[in-house]
Amino acid sequence: NAGVTQTPKFQVLKTGQSMTLQCAQDMNHNSMYWYRQDPGMGLRLIYYSASEGTTDKGEVPNGYNVSRLNKREFSLRLESAAPSQTSVYFCASSEVSLTEDEKLFFGSGTQLSVL
């Protein structure tokens, strides 16, 4: 199994450009997440989707939009990129239930630079 797949791995944008980061999981997980990680920092949650058809804001949602296209796919869109959005972006998924563990599975990340 591929697990969580993110594309692209690297991207350079100019200020004001738009782009979509793609994420897909093949584990039939209900929940998916987008995090960003700045140098020397922990992961900060941008948006999450607890189940297909729902999305919610995380800690740092400004400047981003998301789409839960189906159960497998969760995309992150930057409508007008800014240098402050230069970061490494990680997608993750988990199976949420009330009784079992809910460990996260992460993709390999997208390194985004906004000039």
Add this chain to the structure above:
Amino acid sequence: DAKTTQPPSMDCAEGRAANLPCNHSTISGNEYVYWYRQIHSQGPQYIIHGLKNNETNEMASLIITEDRKSSTLILPHATLRDTAVYYCIVGSGGSYIPTFGRGTSLIVHP
């Protein structure tokens, strides 16, 4: 606000046990303790989790205090490849939103 507190950095000699502490004094009765690690700039990797009992797997051991307010991740024989940032997080249930702090940067030296 972070629900866990970890020391920012630790070091350990290769071959020795690495004991990484985590404080989670506000943990609820149904919340699990999870540990992840992040090697360089890769995606974090799940290590182990527990509710109240101590747990062991092929990667590590997890010791949770009886009051569940703190835990320790133990890497019994640390290797250079264990150099990474280790994150301790807590949560469970339908409203679980995994929140990561800055973790502990573990450096294993020869």
